[in-house]
Amino acid sequence: MNxxxxxxxxxxxxxxARRTPLLSSxxxxxxxxxxxxxxxxxxxxxxxxxxxxxxxxVSNLSDNELKTGVIAFSSGNHAQxxxxxxxxxxxPAVIVMPSNAPEVKIENxxxxxxxxxxxxxxxxxREEIGEALSRKxxxxxxxPFDEPQVIAGQGTCGLExxxxxxxxxxxxxxxxxxxxxxxGIALALAAEAPGMTxxxxxxxxxxxxxxxxxxxxxxxxxxxxxxxxxxxxTPSPGEITFPILKEHCGPGIVVTEDECLRAMGLAFExxxxxxxxxxAAALAGALFHGNELGHDTVIAVATGGNVDKEVFxxxxxxxx
Amino acid sequence: MNxxxxxxxxxxxxxxARRTPLLSSxxxxxxxxxxxxxxxxxxxxxxxxxxxxxxxxVSNLSDNELKTGVIAFSSGNHAQxxxxxxxxxxxPAVIVMPSNAPEVKIENxxxxxxxxxxxxxxxxxREEIGEALSRKxxxxxxxPFDEPQVIAGQGTCGLExxxxxxxxxxxxxxxxxxxxxxxGIALALAAEAPGMTxxxxxxxxxxxxxxxxxxxxxxxxxxxxxxxxxxxxTPSPGEITFPILKEHCGPGIVVTEDECLRAMGLAFExxxxxxxxxxAAALAGALFHGNELGHDTVIAVATGGNVDKEVFxxxxxxxx
Numbered sequence: 001m002n003x004x005x006x007x008x009x010x011x012x013x014x015x016x017a018r019r020t021p022l023l024s025s026x027x028x029x030x031x032x033x034x035x036x037x038x039x040x041x042x043x044x045x046x047x048x049x050x051x052x053x054x055x056x057x058v059s060n061l062s063d064n065e066l067k068t069g070v071i072a073f074s075s076g077n078h079a080q081x082x083x084x085x086x087x088x089x090x091x092p093a094v095i096v097m098p099s100n101a102p103e104v105k106i107e108n109x110x111x112x113x114x115x116x117x118x119x120x121x122x123x124x125x126r127e128e129i130g131e132a133l134s135r136k137x138x139x140x141x142x143x144p145f146d147e148p149q150v151i152a153g154q155g156t157c158g159l160e161x162x163x164x165x166x167x168x169x170x171x172x173x174x175x176x177x178x179x180x181x182x183x184g185i186a187l188a189l190a191a192e193a194p195g196m197t198x199x200x201x202x203x204x205x206x207x208x209x210x211x212x213x214x215x216x217x218x219x220x221x222x223x224x225x226x227x228x229x230x231x232x233x234t235p236s237p238g239e240i241t242f243p244i245l246k247e248h249c250g251p252g253i254v255v256t257e258d259e260c261l262r263a264m265g266l267a268f269e270x271x272x273x274x275x276x277x278x279x280a281a282a283l284a285g286a287l288f289h290g291n292e293l294g295h296d297t298v299i300a301v302a303t304g305g306n307v308d309k310e311v312f313x314x315x316x317x318x319x320x
Numbered sequence: 321m322n323x324x325x326x327x328x329x330x331x332x333x334x335x336x337a338r339r340t341p342l343l344s345s346x347x348x349x350x351x352x353x354x355x356x357x358x359x360x361x362x363x364x365x366x367x368x369x370x371x372x373x374x375x376x377x378v379s380n381l382s383d384n385e386l387k388t389g390v391i392a393f394s395s396g397n398h399a400q401x402x403x404x405x406x407x408x409x410x411x412p413a414v415i416v417m418p419s420n421a422p423e424v425k426i427e428n429x430x431x432x433x434x435x436x437x438x439x440x441x442x443x444x445x446r447e448e449i450g451e452a453l454s455r456k457x458x459x460x461x462x463x464p465f466d467e468p469q470v471i472a473g474q475g476t477c478g479l480e481x482x483x484x485x486x487x488x489x490x491x492x493x494x495x496x497x498x499x500x501x502x503x504g505i506a507l508a509l510a511a512e513a514p515g516m517t518x519x520x521x522x523x524x525x526x527x528x529x530x531x532x533x534x535x536x537x538x539x540x541x542x543x544x545x546x547x548x549x550x551x552x553x554t555p556s557p558g559e560i561t562f563p564i565l566k567e568h569c570g571p572g573i574v575v576t577e578d579e580c581l582r583a584m585g586l587a588f589e590x591x592x593x594x595x596x597x598x599x600a601a602a603l604a605g606a607l608f609h610g611n612e613l614g615h616d617t618v619i620a621v622a623t624g625g626n627v628d629k630e631v632f633x634x635x636x637x638x639x640x
Contacts, residue, residue: 021341021363026404027431040363042592043341084346104589111347268632269424272362272594272625305592309636312588316629 001148001244003191006155006184009056013156016059016088017052018044020157022164022299025270033290035297037170038283039161040273042305046108048231048279049157049181049303050074050081050144056153057142058085066091071139073097073126076105077231077304078144083114094139096130100225102308121225145180146238154181158188161299162196169195170297173253173282176200176209177232179241181303186248197250197294201281203229203257208236209245210252218242228257228311231278231304253292259284264315267302277311279304321468321564323511326475326504329376333476336379336408337372338364340477342484342619345590353610355617357490358603359481360593362625366428368551368599369477369501369623370394370401370464376473377462378405386411391459393417393446396425397551397624398464403434414459416450420545422628441545465500466558474501478508481619482516489515490617493573493602496520496529497552499561501623506568517570517614521601523549523577528556529565530572538562548577548631551598551624573612579604584635587622597631599624 022037029036041049058070069092072082079095086093093114097106098121110116119129134141143150161172172189174182179200186198200209206227211219220236227233237245260277263284267275275283282300285292342357349356361369378390389412392402399415406413413434417426418441430436439449454461463470481492492509494502499520506518520529526547531539540556547553557565580597583604587595595603602620605612 018341018343021338023338023363027428043343043360047592108347265629268594268629272367274588274592274594309585309588309639313633313636316633319629 001151001187001240003187005148005152006159006188009149009152010156010159012059013052013055013153016055017156019160020044023271023273027270028266028287031287032298036286037165037297037299038271039157039299039301041157041301041303042273042275042279046080046084047304047306048077048081049154050077051084052156053150053153053180054078054081054085054142057147057149058082058089058091060149061140065140068138069093070142071096071130071134072142072144073130074144076101077306079109079114080105080112082142083109083112087113094133096126096133102230102306104308105306145178146240148240151180151184151241155184155188157181157301158185159192162189162193165299167297168193169295170299171199171293171295172196173199173201173285173298173300175232175279175281175301175303176202178234179209179237179245182249183241183244186244190248198248199250199285200245200252201285202232202252202254203227203260203281204254206233207252207254210254212237212242213245213249213252216246229260229278229281231276232281253285253289255281255284255289259288261315262318263287265318268316269319273302274305274307274312275302276304276307321471321507321560323507325468325472326479326508329469329472330476330479332379333372333375333473336375337476339480340364343591343593347590348586348607351607352618356606357485357617357619358591359477359619359621361477361621361623362593362595362599366400366404367624367626368397368401369474370397371404372476373470373473373500374398374401374405374462377467377469378402378409378411380469381460385460388458389413390462391416391450391454392462392464393450394464396421397626399429399434400425400432402462403429403432407433414453416446416453422550422626424628425626465498466560468560471500471504471561475504475508477501477621478505479512481505482509482513485619487617488513489615490619491519491613491615492516493519493521493605493618493620495552495599495601495621495623496522498554499529499557499565502569503561503564506564510568518568519570519605520565520572521605522552522572522574523547523580523601524574526553527572527574530574532557532562533565533569533572536566549580549598549601551596552601573605573609575601575604575609579608581635582638583607585638588636589639593622594625594627594632595622596624596627
């Protein structure tokens with residue numbers, strides 16, 4: 001993994017991925033106690049940054065690989081990102097999803113032309129199911145984070161942050177599951193804006209990356225479900241991503257579910273964007289964990305916006 | 321009014337107004353029956369396109385005029401646009417607002433440093449109150465739409481549509497109150513993309529522009545309140561704006577409140593943006609009035625996103 005792979009991915013993504021805006025509000029600056037910029041990846045195609053990695057990986061395949069098709073396992077956002085990228089390349093896509101993923105994500109993945117295979121998150125291994133199907137049907141497996149071309153695609157988000165932020169020093173808060181986006185952005189910033197520090201943000205009870213950064217080795221979560229932050233519930237940092245995180249990231253920030261819901265409410269009210277709970281962890285860190293930050297500017301990546309209306313209503317209820 | 325004024329306004333706005341993205345979703349294309357692009361002006365500073373006109377007008381004032389200050393009358397979005405533009409120019413701002421405007425808009429205007437004067441929408445004339453205060457305190461009145469520099473500022477939204485749309489022929493649907501944005505965009509398109517036709521969109525019962533375009537003269541609405549589309553409830557098209565609309569626009573499109581709520585729900589689900597009822601009229605036209613359109617591409621301007629959570633919850637309830 002290196003910066004050249006990210007720059008090459010940026011070229012492949014040009015004209016296909018959306019260059020998402022950096023939003024701000026004087027009202028949010030006041031709550032954060034500093035300048036706050038929000039990278040609105042919820043406005044990316046399929047509603048999350050995952051389209052970047054999906055496009056990066058699919059666009060790197062040979063014609064034969066495209067013809068046979070791809071397979072991905074995902075809690076939802078990676079699924080949609082890969083499904084749309086595959087469809088736009090004319091490649092078949094099989095997606096292995098947990099049966100308890102938000103219904104809107106399952107439906108959307110099917111509507112994007114993918115074949116969806118459901119599994120039980122508590123008792124089955126998506127890795128095993130994905131790899132078995134991949135072998136049986138000759139499909140190219142596109143891993144959600146431990147995959148160099150996926151990390152390279154996610155890193156393009158970091159290049160855009162550097163180009164658009166207007167500052168050279170900042171805490172850059174990233175909602176962190178397996179570390180693909182966090183690692184990709186960390187590599188981009190290390191090469192182009194070394195005064196910016198990436199800070200992984202995780203929900204309480206699922207803080208494997210934060211604990212791993214403290215202990216220096218890959219720690220595991222006790223569970224893989226049981227949080228509204230479904231998009232970022234991965235068991236532990238990746239084999240490829242963890243060394244990147246360890247080398248380049250500052251300490252993790254652990255936020256509560258309630259802070260995520262309040263951040264979603266404020267994003268609705270002040271930025272007029274829709275953010276899902278797992279996609280709001282970084283914004284929650286920026287708004288409510290200022291004492292853990294080291295710079296006058298904080299940049300939070302709002303990683304996704306695929307949320308059921310019932311959960312969004314809970315976020316609205318946090319508003320005065 | 322001419323295209324040069326719009327181009328000059330675009331220069332003054334550069335680096336101050338946000339260049340809002342054109343969003344899309346394959347799911348919305350399917351409902352619309354054609355390619356649908358959404359200009360997300362709800363992501364503009366202060367949550368609506370009105371910041372463009374406010375900045376354009378305020379940035380055109382002399383140092384003396386800035387020092388004395390400005391006054392505006394507005395149902396809310398123009399108020400916030402002028403308030404922020406004034407604050408960023410170091411100019412005092414007085415805003416005359418209807419007492420039944422959404423509370424969030426009144427609060428936001430105050431929080432942006434403006435002095436708010438409330439009036440009764442049914443029994444008092446905001447024009448008279450605004451003009452009296454303007455005379456008494458020497459404030460420069462910035463009218464919400466019948467003001468050349470405001471129209472020029474709103475027209476910059478049209479220049480961006482032309483630059484970013486990737487097509488030369490389209491119906492361009494614009495939520496229409498007094499016609500400042502609609503007229504500004506119409507002038508921009510007439511000069512730069514004559515194959516695009518502006519179509520004003522209005523809520524049922526407040527279709528003064530649609531009726532005026534049919535009769536050829538400025539028609540009035542029976543009431544100035546009583547719709548959730550508060551942002552676009554103006555009594556009649558403007559003296560300056562109507563001749564522009566008459567020369568350049570296609571027929572108006574009249575949408576129901578229910579269609580606006582459904583469009584808000586779909587914008588939440590498919591574009592992950594927050595749109596207010598009046599700001600959703602154009603999207604409602606694009607999604608549900610396809611038989612009134614003439615091109616393979618429809619562009620809808622989502623003009624604003626300042627909405628109370630109670631009204632937004634009604635929009636969420638329209639989703640399956």
